[in-house]
Amino acid sequence: MAQLQKSIDKRNALIKATIELVNNNGFHATPMSKIAKMANVSPATIYLYFENKQDLVNKTYIDVKTQYTHYAFDTYTDTMSVEQGFEVIWKRIADFKLNESENAMFLAQCDNTPIIDEPSLQEGIKHLQPLLDLWERGKQEGLIKDMSNYLLYAYAINPLSFLMMAQKRGAFQLDRTQIEDAYQSAWNSIKSK
Template identity: 35%
Template sequence: MIVYYRIMRHKDENKNEAIFQATIQLLNEIGFSNISMSKIAKRANVSSSTIYVYFDNKEDMLGKLYMNVKQKLSANVLAGVNDLMPVKSAFELVIRNQIDFLINHKDEFLFLEQFSNSPLIQILCLEDTAPMFQSLIDLVNRGKKEKLLKERDPLMLLMQVHAPISGLVKMHLNDEFRLDEKNIEELIEMIWDAIKA
């Protein structure tokens, strides 16, 4: 009797991360329309067949990459935030964390900006990333309950937090504006003024 064993390749987290980083870099350099699995494999120093151990196809990989980057963003933005902090202090920490992440993870930031404005986000029917940021929604609702924040939809209030940060970080990365401590403090004050009751 002859027994055949199927050799299963195990997933290596380092290769997975290398594939993700190669994809982000290429997307930022050449855009979505020019990217291919073979270009990603070459940049990540893996064979094209290796990519298919991790992902079904390019769309599967892009969707998982987006979810991976959003998870990193939420973990970093919410680092150190807890329910015992005063609402204003928690928002200050969220703002500082977000600025720090976006500046120190430029490639991921540019990828998220590009992907969020791409029709791919609808085509891929990605799972909702809102649960990753539920703590921020809870913070907004706590601020509203304590009569510290405007009685508005939490997502509208969070856009008042995110949009100016994103815009100024882009200008900072393009050397059009300097986000130093003084400017960060002023930004925090302006954001708080925009959302406070």
């Protein structure tokens, strides 16, 4: 028990270090030695927890993606109305992107570069299913535009990634009013007239 606990701590430390270093330097410029140093571990120890560097970053990706979707769907239940469900999920996603921006930035980098291998990407996509289900229900009820889920996502959810990025760069600051504006924009772009 104590021994297992210790192992999990070390694994978490390695994943945390990976996120921080990859965010700041990119995958190509983060040597295993630096990850080890930041996690207070010997380089060789990494290989007790992960097969190799690729495996480490794949597992980190899935870990963070899981956190993300748990966070997003935490307050949602499928007994909610479509409109309420969407609002709840959207605002949780906004929260995550703005409060857990280290994690969110890591995901953005993974989703826009070839550092994660295809199977791990697929694995990550599965976790968004509840949102897609909600949209299907909304379409059946005639509340949500009958268009591809990709278009819905592009217009309702993806803008948050851009805003997070801009905020991270210090380009501007998202306050409560702007979040509310953005939410209205999101809902307007998916609801049927």
